[in-house]
Amino acid sequence: MLSIATWNINSVRLRIGQVKRVIEEQAPDVLCLQEIKCQESQFPAQALADMGYVHQAVHGQKGYHGVATVSRVPLREFSRHDWQDNGEARHVGVELLGPGQGMVLENVYIPAGGDVADREVNPKFGQKLDFLERMTRWADAIDRPTLIVGDFNIAPLECDVYDHKALLKVVSHTPIEVETLGRFRDAHGWVDLGRTFIPAPERNYSWWSYRSFWRQKDQGRRLDHMWASPDLAKQATGHRFVEETRRWDSPSDHVPLITEFDL
Amino acid sequence: MLSIATWNINSVRLRIGQVKRVIEEQAPDVLCLQEIKCQESQFPAQALADMGYVHQAVHGQKGYHGVATVSRVPLREFSRHDWQDNGEARHVGVELLGPGQGMVLENVYIPAGGDVADREVNPKFGQKLDFLERMTRWADAIDRPTLIVGDFNIAPLECDVYDHKALLKVVSHTPIEVETLGRFRDAHGWVDLGRTFIPAPERNYSWWSYRSFWRQKDQGRRLDHMWASPDLAKQATGHRFVEETRRWDSPSDHVPLITEFDL
C-alpha cells in the first residue's frame, strides 16, 4: 500500500506545525504541497526529514507560488516545467524509486486566473487557460503510470461548487475553464480520483474563500484534484478529503486530499 | 497609597495580554502607556475597562506614537500638548479626582531623535531638543503637584547606559541632550524618582535595543523617567522597574516603571 497526499498549504513556513500534524495523523508516504511561498533555502527541509520525509523535490520562489514533494519512499526529481516561461514555480515532477517503483508523480499549481472571466480585460484568465492547454499537450504524450495532483483552481462539476448557477461567471467554474479541463481529461483518459471515490453529486469541497463567512455558510469549491492515468487508476483503493484541518487555528484555505494505491 | 506606572508598550494591540499581566501582577492604580501605535478607535478600551481601568485618556494616531493614561481612580483629561505642532500624538495630561485628588499626571513620549547627533544633517535631532525645550518652558510654570512620566529617550547619567564613553556620540546620551534634560530638571526642581530610589551608580535600565544581542549582553539604557514636582516627591514611598517583562514572549523594548505615593 502506498498513500499519496496533496495540499495547498498557503505558506509552508507559517503552517509547518499543521503539516506535521497531518503527517502524524494521516501518515501519507508522499506529500505534495503547493503555495509553499518561499525559496528553496527557506523550505523547512530539516523538520520534514526529521519526520522521515528525507526524499524531497522542492521548486520554490520568493514570496509567491512554489511547490514541493516530500516522501519517505525514495524518489528522483526529473522535471520542473515552466508552462508560462515566466519563472513562476508551479510544477515539480518526480519518479518513485522504491515502493511504487516506476510511477510518475506530477505536482502542479495552476494559476488562479484573476477576477474577471475574460481573456481581453484580464490577461491572467487567458494565462490560466493557456497553462492548462500546454499541460494538456504534454500530458497527452505521457506513456507511463502517472498521477497528476495539485491545485487546479477549477471546479468542473455542478456539484463541485456550493451554487452552480451563481458561479457560472466566477473564475474557477466558468464553462470555458470546465471545457478546457475536459480536454485535458479526454486527451489521455485521465481519471478523476476525487469523483471515482466520492461520486457526484456528493458534497466534496477542497477550498473555501477567506473572503466570505465560510465558517458559517458552507460555500466551498472542489479546486484540488488527483488525476490518474487509466492503468494507475485501477490500482487506487481509497481516497479522502481531510476536512478537519479547516477547524484548526489559522487554517489554509485548502484541505488535503489523500489517495491510497495497491502497488 | 496610590501607585502609578509608566510603560512604552510598543503597540498596545499586539501586547494587550502583557498589559493585562502587568496589571494583574503589579496592580497600579494608574497606568501611563506610550507608543500605543493605534488610533483611539482601535485602543483596547473595553479590555482595560473590564479590569477596572474605566477612566481613560487616550491620544492616539494611525500607526505611530500615541499615548494613553488608564486608571481605576477617577481622572479628568485636561491637556494634549502638541509641542511640535505637527499632529503627532505624544502627550496627554490628566488631573486625578479621587484618591490623589488635585495631582496632575503628564504622560509624554519625547521623539527618539534619529540616528545622527547633529542638528544640521539630522533635523530629527533638533526637533527632539526643541521638543524638550518647549516642554521645559511649559513645565517651569506649573504650580500644582505634578508628576511627569514617560519615554524621554534620554539617559542622563553615566551609569544610565551600559558604556558611557562608547555612547557619548550616540543619540540618547550625548552631552547636549543631557544638558537639555538638566535644564528641564532645574527649571522647576523636578525630582528624578528613578534615581531617588535607585541611587547612582546602581544599574537601572529601562530599555534594550531590539537590534543587538541584548538577550545575552546587558546593553541597556535608562530612557524612561518619572519626574515629580518637589512637593509631590516628598510623598513618594517606593519605586521599581518591572524588568521581568523582558523575559516574556515578544516583549516590548521598554519595561514598566512604578512609583508609590502616600497621598
Add this chain to the structure above:
DNA sequence: GTCAATAAAG
C-alpha cells in the same frame, strides 16, 4: 529586530 502601513496576489 520589531512594528505598522501599504500593495499585490489569491
Add this chain to the structure above:
DNA sequence: CTTTATTGAC
C-alpha cells in the same frame, strides 16, 4: 480575509 514583500521608524 490572509499572506508576503517593502518601506519607514525606532
